[in-house]
Amino acid sequence: MKCEHIEQLIPLYVGGDLEPPEADDLRHHLTGCARCRQLNEEFQTSQNWLTGFAVPEFDEASLANMRASVLSEIERQEKRGSWIHWLLPKWNPRLVLAVSTAALVAVTALSVTVYRNRIAPPKPGGDLVTKTGIPVSTDDGQSGTLAENRLSGNGTSTATGVKRRFPGSKLSEPALPEEALNNGGLSFPLEPPVTVPEQTESETTMSVEPEDKEPKEMLRIELQTADPNIRIIWLAPKAAPTESNTK
Amino acid sequence: MEWNNVALMADQLRFDDRTVTPATEPRSFNSPVVALVMRARTGDLSAFDQLIIAHQQRVIGIAWRMLGNQDDAQDAAQETFLRVYKHLNGFDTKQDFSGWLYRITVNVCHDLARKRGRGNPVSLDAEREAGNFAEPVSPHNTESSAMHAQERAIIARALATLSEKERAAIVLRDLEGLTTEEVAGILGSTPTTVRSQISSARAKIKTFRDRWLKRSVQNRER
Secondary structure, eight states: OOHHHHHHHHHHHTTTOSOHHHHHHHHHHHHHOHHHHHHHHHHHHHHHHHHTOOOOOOOHHHHHHHHHHHHHHHHHHHHHHHHHHHHSTTOOHHHHHHHHHHHHHHHHHHHHHHHHHHHSOOOOSSOEEOTTSOEEEOTTOOOSOHHHHHHHTSEEEOSSEEEEBOTTSOOBOOOEEHHHHHTTTTTOOOOOOOOOOOOOHHHHHHHHSOTTOOOOOEEEEEEEOSSTTOEEEEEEEOOOOOHHHHO | OOHHHHHHHHHHHHHHHHOOOOTTSOOTTHHHHHHHHHHHHTTOHHHHHHHHHHHHHHHHHHHHHHHSSHHHHHHHHHHHHHHHHHTGGGOOTTSOHHHHHHHHHHHHHHHHHHHTOSOOOOOHHHHHHTTOSOOOSSGGGHHHHHHHHHHHHHHHHHHHTSOHHHHHHHIIIIISOOOHHHHHHHHTOOHHHHHHHHHHHHHHHHHHHHHHHHHHHHHHHO
16 A cells, blocks of 8 residues: 555544455554654544534523423414414315415406406497407498398308498408408408509599599498407408309 | 423433434334324424433534534524424434434534524634633633633634535534444435545544644744
8 A cells, every 4th residue: 555545544544434454454554654654643633632522511591491492483383373274174275276276367367358348348330240349330331240141141151251242233342251250350360551652643533533434332341459449441442243243 | 291201211312312323224212202203293292392302412512513603503403403393294203313303403504504604703702701611610620621612612613614514424423423324324425425525524624733733832932
């Protein structure tokens, strides 16, 4: 064994923490090495000094005081617990958590319902109110929801949307997507607003007065969104009857 | 409550508590402790009081060595017994109660040390003023008592230079006389790690003591 290795083992040796074979080797080394023997003695002295570290005797009064504090604290905590048990005999923290969570969810749902009803009150009059809360009014004076119209034969429905039949003709306007009616109008696939380019006077005249000089019938559809301040209005010229439609 | 019986049982427990056997072996001395634990679990505070009486000196001693002053040691002991009562239902009666108790004590001491900041300046005068050392009873032992008190203060300072884990390991191994395996069990470590911590701690304490002796000699020469 080398001295460097012995120096590392001496701290364990003085406390009896070496395995017997290692301790024997170390003792053998110490008989022939004065320097390591000196180091071992120093560690032994330090170890004796440390193990002589007696704890001061704590007087009985302070120990009794400590015990009394512990017991009174326990009693205080148990009293608090028993008060809760008296108030709620079948006190179960999990049950309480579940009930309070359910109550919170119910209150939140109720609040949301009340809030929605307040901001979107039903509108009496000519507006048509769909089942999704989208009031629709047309220029032909018909009333009722789109769904009602479909059922009563005022309009025809297709798989992709609702077609309204125009008065006095068998033409139909472009389909209104069904999903727009079912999602409350909030995520209605709105087409981007049409920006009317600045037109010259002649162009305007041409658009207002078509070649056939007949007043063009316009279809007006109004959709009332959940926000009372926002109303979507469609104005579209009625399409000319085609052969397929007239047939 | 028959206090004679309590004292008798406390003495028995205190004696048994000092017996050091591997934690894995069944401990016959656990039975009176287990009986007290079972009673305390049902809310019998007198049984828990007996448990405290049986272990208070040991707990407060470990806390004093870990923290370096009596006030903190008493606070730690108080908190330790409160935690013991709180978690009494979680104690496995097949385990060694003392080991479980010491683990809680060490944890409480670590928490308290962190709460109050690391350095524990141990001043002999401050300790004396606080009444932490037994005052000499007669003029004959005045000198020896003062020397003991000084020694204690110096050793407490030496322990304060160690890391938390080293201090816990050296206190339990060298000052409480537990085996390396028991210390490892209490600290949730391995015997190899504990040996390494003990070796390092003994070397640091020797260095501290050498410096202190050197300084004392220099002061005397002046």
